[in-house]
Amino acid sequence: MLNIVLADLQNSYYTITRNSIPINIGYIAEYADANLDVPRSIFLSRKVNELFDYLRNNKVDVIGFGFYSWNHSLVIKTANEIKRLYPDSLIVFGGPSVNEKLDLSCDIFGECIAVDYLIANEGEQPFLKLLNAYLQDAPALRSGKKVVAGCFGRMRTTGQLHGQAQGRFEGDINTIPSPYLSGRLDKFLSDKLYLPIVQTCRGCPYSCTFCVSGRHSWNKLRTFSIERIRSEFEYIQLKSASTYLRLADENFGVQQRDLEVAALLRDMKDRTGYPDSVSIYTDKHPSDRVLEINRILSDILPFNISFQTMTASVLKNIKRINVSDDRINVALRFAEENGLMLVTELIFGLPGETVDSFLASVDKIVRLRFESVLILQLYILKGSEMDTPSHREQYGVKTKFMISENGYTEYQNIRNVEVDEWVTETNTITSAEYALFNKTILMFDFMHGYGFARELMFLFESLGVAPSMLLKRLACDESGVSQLNKYAMSYMERVQSMLKTTKAEAVDCALKEMESDVENRMTGVIEAEIDIMIDIIVSDHLNAVLNEISRVGAALVSYDVRKLLPSSWEETLLKETVKFCLASAVDVRGGLGDIYEEYSYDFVGWKRGKYNGVPMCLDHPKSLKFTVASKPTIQNMVLDISDIRTRFRKFFSVTNSRTNRRLCEVVNQDLLN
Numbered sequence: 053m054l055n056i057v058l059a060d061l062q063n064s065y066y067t068i069t070r071n072s073i074p075i076n077i078g079y080i081a082e083y084a085d086a087n088l089d090v091p092r093s094i095f096l097s098r099k100v101n102e103l104f105d106y107l108r109n110n111k112v113d114v115i116g117f118g119f120y121s122w123n124h125s126l127v128i129k130t131a132n133e134i135k136r137l138y139p140d141s142l143i144v145f146g147g148p149s150v151n152e153k154l155d156l157s158c159d160i161f162g163e164c165i166a167v168d169y170l171i172a173n174e175g176e177q178p179f180l181k182l183l184n185a186y187l188q189d190a191p192a193l194r195s196g197k198k199v200v201a202g203c204f205g206r207m208r209t210t211g212q213l214h215g216q217a218q219g220r221f222e223g224d225i226n227t228i229p230s231p232y233l234s235g236r237l238d239k240f241l242s243d244k245l246y247l248p249i250v251q252t253c254r255g256c257p258y259s260c261t262f263c264v265s266g267r268h269s270w271n272k273l274r275t276f277s278i279e280r281i282r283s284e285f286e287y288i289q290l291k292s293a294s295t296y297l298r299l300a301d302e303n304f305g306v307q308q309r310d311l312e313v314a315a316l317l318r319d320m321k322d323r324t325g326y327p328d329s330v331s332i333y334t335d336k337h338p339s340d341r342v343l344e345i346n347r348i349l350s351d352i353l354p355f356n357i358s359f360q361t362m363t364a365s366v367l368k369n370i371k372r373i374n375v376s377d378d379r380i381n382v383a384l385r386f387a388e389e390n391g392l393m394l395v396t397e398l399i400f401g402l403p404g405e406t407v408d409s410f411l412a413s414v415d416k417i418v419r420l421r422f423e424s425v426l427i428l429q430l431y432i433l434k435g436s437e438m439d440t441p442s443h444r445e446q447y448g449v450k451t452k453f454m455i456s457e458n459g460y461t462e463y464q465n466i467r468n469v470e471v472d473e474w475v476t477e478t479n480t481i482t483s484a485e486y487a488l489f490n491k492t493i494l495m496f497d498f499m500h501g502y503g504f505a506r507e508l509m510f511l512f513e514s515l516g517v518a519p520s521m522l523l524k525r526l527a528c529d530e531s532g533v534s535q536l537n538k539y540a541m542s543y544m545e546r547v548q549s550m551l552k553t554t555k556a557e558a559v560d561c562a563l564k565e566m567e568s569d570v571e572n573r574m575t576g577v578i579e580a581e582i583d584i585m586i587d588i589i590v591s592d593h594l595n596a597v598l599n600e601i602s603r604v605g606a607a608l609v610s611y612d613v614r615k616l617l618p619s620s621w622e623e624t625l626l627k628e629t630v631k632f633c634l635a636s637a638v639d640v641r642g643g644l645g646d647i648y649e650e651y652s653y654d655f656v657g658w659k660r661g662k663y664n665g666v667p668m669c670l671d672h673p674k675s676l677k678f679t680v681a682s683k684p685t686i687q688n689m690v691l692d693i694s695d696i697r698t699r700f701r702k703f704f705s706v707t708n709s710r711t712n713r714r715l716c717e718v719v720n721q722d723l724l725n
């Protein structure tokens with residue numbers, strides 16, 4: 053009997069964090085199972101405690117770990133512990149953190165004494181070869197003497213490394229049986245904390261320097277058959293405890309047949325109500341096909357065009373496609389005609405970006421009326437082009453280290469802190485600018501990304517106050533916006549206090565915080581930001597913060613523009629805009645019932661017109677109804693959590709930019725005419 057364990061470990065500090073069902077190790081398991089002709093058992097695990105529980109009661113021969121930037125240290129620590137307890141087990145790492153060049157992956161052997169073999173690129177065939185080699189001569193593999201095709205190994209006696217990576221899966225990937233249809237993933241499907249994920253295609257035709265999928269060998273697309281995808285969708289719909297679905301594709305819509313896949317999803321949604329929401333990375337180029345896919349899935353998918361930056365020279369530096377203004381305008385018109393919500397994200401700190409060029413991107417995105425924009429900060433993914441010494445040198449990249457999101461696990465002898473490497477300085481952004489910009493990020497994300505003051509930002513933009521003006525004034529006007537500044541400062545200080553010069557210092561800082569963390573608020577940057585959003589809500593400061601923003605914005609509206617507005621605009625329009633923002637926020641401390649309010653301005657028509665100009669003043673006030681989107685998911689996942697902060701955290705983790713605010717509709721029909 054050959055006993056195989058496959059683990060795609062996740063850190064477990066936030067037990068509320070949703071993780072995808074591990075189809076990666078599911079594929080490896082299926083391919084091995086279909087091609088081995090000896091009795092075997094294969095166990096899959098996502099959690100450290102489950103893995104050790106299994107090992108205590110079962111014999112193991114070969115353990116394969118999925119090796120990613122988000123579980124790098126956890127995998128190494130777990131592997132070392134397993135080797136200590138079960139020295140005869142053969143340990144293999146595979147995944148994007150293994151570079152296909154041996155000289156760029158040799159560090160992993162240095163970092164982890166336990167690992168015997170590494171597999172770069174798609175792992176199904178090299179792992180099968182390794183199992184067959186193990187069956188023929190297990191001692192030769194344990195000693196690292198045996199060279200296995202597609203694997204990197206190390207001779208235990210001399211430390212000499214050997215082997216070569218396999219480029220891609222050889223032959224048709226449909227020969228890998230579906231891990232869903234075999235029932236292998238049922239135990240994950242029945243747990244609502246796991247997000248079902250379907251891969252319809254492997255590969256990415258682009259080469260973004262910050263991403264591990266930008267590798268040349270990954271450029272060619274390989275597809276799973278439509279019939280198989282249809283069967284997987286149906287199977288998941290029947291078995292999944294989660295109301296969500298995610299596609300693993302990196303550029304959905306890049307192929308003609310993706311329209312068929314979208315039609316399958318549409319049909320399933322119409323027949324069964326599943327999924328409540330779908331998460332998909334669509335093609336970076338908003339082609340007609342991508343537009344059509346977004347139209348087909350309009351009620352379950354926000355229309356995302358991932359820009360990262362709009363600065364042409366920076367796009368060139370990161371080898372990212374530059375979408376023409378004409379094409380953006382086509383997408384905008386399409387979104388407007390079809391009532392789609394346009395969202396995007398920007399990354400601060402990319403090579404060649406300055407604070408001003410970045411703020412110009414922000415202004416442009418808001419001017420184009422993207423309805424949700426999140427600002428992310430750059431960190432370096434192991435194995436990406438940005439991770440190379442030449443790239444760092446070219447752009448003067450300096451970095452610091454900080455605990456990753458959800459990057460902590462404690463289990464018996466294992467105490468793990470996962471660390472990310474953040475870009476804190478380049479030859480175009482100083483470290484002081486970087487630190488200070490955290491305030492701007494918090495303010496912008498509060499207003500626009502999370503949407504708490506979205507309409508206020510659009511209103512001021514229409515009145516000639518660019519977001520960059522508003523943000524700069526908010527960031528320096530400490531007396532005028534005391535509440536928001538207080539929150540933005542605390543975010544900035546928190547991020548700065550966690551950023552450390554070395555990995556060891558970052559780990560040490562995280563461990564110390566963990567010891568004093570009575571409130572369970574140990575975080576990475578995203579959770580730190582969410583914590584501030586929660587602080588604002590649960591301290592009942594949302595109203596005060598919105599009023600502060602409205603005062604600062606109104607002061608920036610120029611005298612010339614004011615002359616065109618009714619003299620009472622601050623008392624009426626501005627006040628109602630704040631009221632509208634407040635009604636749109638979802639407060640999961642209360643119920644999810646509908647909210648009815650009267651308005652004397654036509655906010656629904658303004659939104660329908662993509663927030664151009666200002667809302668029209670109505671002859672008679674009209675009632676608006678604010679409803680919670682994605683109610684079933686929130687009821688299913690959020691409301692049974694008793695701790696209020698945890699409940700909000702969960703809410704933000706299960707909603708997206710389409711569902712994290714209330715939807716608004718007019719109750720009185722004649723407003724529509």
Ligand code: SF4
Nearest residue numbers: 256260263265266302
């Ligand atoms: S960021 Fe997206 S488009 Fe760019 S290389 Fe990665 S997966 Fe491909």
